[in-house]
Amino acid sequence: MLRIGVLVSGGGTNLQAILDKMDSGELGNCSVVTVVSSKDDVYALKRAEKHNIPSEVISRKSYSSLDEFDTALIDSLERHGVELVVLAGFLSLLGERFNNHYKNRIINVHPSLIPSFCGKGYYGLIPHQKAIEYGVKVTGATVHFVELEADAGPIILQKAVHINDDDTPESLQKRVMEEVEWQILPEAIKLYSQGRIVVEGRRVKILPDIKKL
Incomplete structure (x- = not known):
C-alpha cells in the first residue's frame, strides 16, 4: 500500500479527485495518510475530515526560514510514513532540504x-x-x-x-x-x-x- 501525503492550500478539488478514485477502487493500492495545509480554514481540510484522514496546518509564516519550514513539513510527513508527496494546489515554496529528502517522490499538477x-x-x-x-x-x-x-x-x-x-x-x-x-x-x-x-x-x-x- 503506497502511503501518500497531500499538500494543499485551498479548496482541495484535486485532493477530492484522488479520494474519489480511491473510493471507486481505481487506486486500491494507495492510501492518503495525511493532508497538510499551508492555510487555516480551507475546504481541503474538511474533505480530509470527511474521509477520516489526519490533517495539519503548517504555515510558512510561522517559521523564520525556508529551511525550518521544510524541516517541519518533513517531520510531519515522516510521522505518517509518507512515501509519495502530492502537491494539490499547494502554493508555498518548498526548499532544498525538502526537495532533496523526497527527490523523485514529489509530484505536482x-x-x-x-x-x-x-x-x-x-x-x-x-x-x-x-x-x-x-x-x-x-x-x-x-x-x-x-x-x-x-x-x-x-x-x-x-x-x-x-x-x-x-x-x-x-x-x-x-x-x-x-x-x-x-x-x-x-x-x-x-x-x-x-x-x-x-x-x-x-x-x-x-x-x-x-x-x-
Whole structure:
C-alpha cells in the first residue's frame, strides 16, 4: 500500500479527485495518510475530515526560514510514513532540504502544457488567462516531478484541452480541471504505485503494465 501525503492550500478539488478514485477502487493500492495545509480554514481540510484522514496546518509564516519550514513539513510527513508527496494546489515554496529528502517522490499538477505558461507566478487563473491572451488553440495540464525551480521537473503525464473562442479564464480553468487534472493526477499516482515510472534525466518513461501483457 503506497502511503501518500497531500499538500494543499485551498479548496482541495484535486485532493477530492484522488479520494474519489480511491473510493471507486481505481487506486486500491494507495492510501492518503495525511493532508497538510499551508492555510487555516480551507475546504481541503474538511474533505480530509470527511474521509477520516489526519490533517495539519503548517504555515510558512510561522517559521523564520525556508529551511525550518521544510524541516517541519518533513517531520510531519515522516510521522505518517509518507512515501509519495502530492502537491494539490499547494502554493508555498518548498526548499532544498525538502526537495532533496523526497527527490523523485514529489509530484505536482500544473494547469498548462509545460513548458508553456508555467514557472514563478503562474498559478490559479493566471495560466488560463495568459493562454487565452496569447491565442494558443490548445492548453491542458501537466503532472510532473517537483524540483527547486518552479514547474521544471521531469514530466510524467500531459493531456490537452482545446480553447474555445468564447472561453474565459474561469470557463477554461473549470474545463481543464474536470477533463484533465482530475484524470491525470490520479493516473500518475497509480503509475507510481505500480512501479511503472522510470526517470532518466529529464525524461520519464512509463513501463508497460505487465498484468495486461
